[in-house]
Amino acid sequence: ATAVNARPLGVGVLYVRVPEITGRTAADLQRVVGAAAKPVTGLVLDLRNTAGGDVRAVPAVASLFLDPGCVVARVQSRIAGQSSELTTPAGPTRWTQPVTILVGRGTTAAAEVLTAAMQDAKRAVIVGTPTFGDASTQSTTPLADGERVSLTTARYATPAGRPITGHGIAPDVVANDPSPEATPAGATAATDPALQLARDVVKAAAILQPGAAEPAGPTRIETSAPSCPASPA
Numbered sequence: 001a002t003a004v005n006a007r008p009l010g011v012g013v014l015y016v017r018v019p020e021i022t023g024r025t026a027a028d029l030q031r032v033v034g035a036a037a038k039p040v041t042g043l044v045l046d047l048r049n050t051a052g053g054d055v056r057a058v059p060a061v062a063s064l065f066l067d068p069g070c071v072v073a074r075v076q077s078r079i080a081g082q083s084s085e086l087t088t089p090a091g092p093t094r095w096t097q098p099v100t101i102l103v104g105r106g107t108t109a110a111a112e113v114l115t116a117a118m119q120d121a122k123r124a125v126i127v128g129t130p131t132f133g134d135a136s137t138q139s140t141t142p143l144a145d146g147e148r149v150s151l152t153t154a155r156y157a158t159p160a161g162r163p164i165t166g167h168g169i170a171p172d173v174v175a176n177d178p179s180p181e182a183t184p185a186g187a188t189a190a191t192d193p194a195l196q197l198a199r200d201v202v203k204a205a206a207i208l209q210p211g212a213a214e215p216a217g218p219t220r221i222e223t224s225a226p227s228c229p230a231s232p233a
Helices: 025-034 055-062 110-120 193-208
Strands: 005-010 013-017 042-046 071-077 084-087 093-095 099-103 125-128 136-142 148-157 218-220
Touching: 005 025, 005 193, 013 025, 013 193, 025 055, 042 193, 055 071, 055 084, 055 110, 071 110, 099 110, 099 193, 110 125, 125 193
Parallel strands: 013 042, 042 099, 099 125
Antiparallel strands: 005 013, 071 084, 071 148, 093 218, 136 148
16 A cells, blocks of 8 residues: 555654655655544654655655755766756645654655655754665666666755765664565554654653643644754864
8 A cells, every 4th residue: 555544652642654756745745644533742654664656756745844945965977067956845734733753664766855854954853774875866768679678867865965876875763674675554652662652752742842741743844944954064
């Protein structure tokens, strides 16, 4: 299944599983968080085993958490002078809840780009094990004999300029999955130590957040003077 799904983890924390990042992921996230039975004070985004996906969809997802105009990734082209940036689009609202993101070896490509953007912006605490390290764009050219040649045409770096491909994203808090084959589909805090830790981290952040007496939620944002992570030196 590729649809975003969610379930409560108690005390206002919502667990959200994102199997793949696509063009509809941002809308799916808005739908499942908006449908929560109680006010959401913290989010746990599970990106373990979230592989592939569409990097072009990452800015829309990141815009739910970051100001408009923030750099999400730096695109390093093979062709000199053609490097560019992916930035968050303008939108009517931004979520202010504390966030933890669960990652692991199966976190690749678009999920790594999103994780890195949130980490560089200090918008989320990353929990788990290092990601795979493969965020690039490839073009495939067919040959006369029927074979195909794949060429890497661009690589993605974090907003702060850290390379992703070949390096991966290191978590802020290391927490191993129950087993290398474990999938988050049926995970619970009781059986999944990484999930339990992510929940506890976001619960603590929600308590310490200014105005914690009122559940955090969508807030109107201004399109000027965005609060973004610093550019690389």
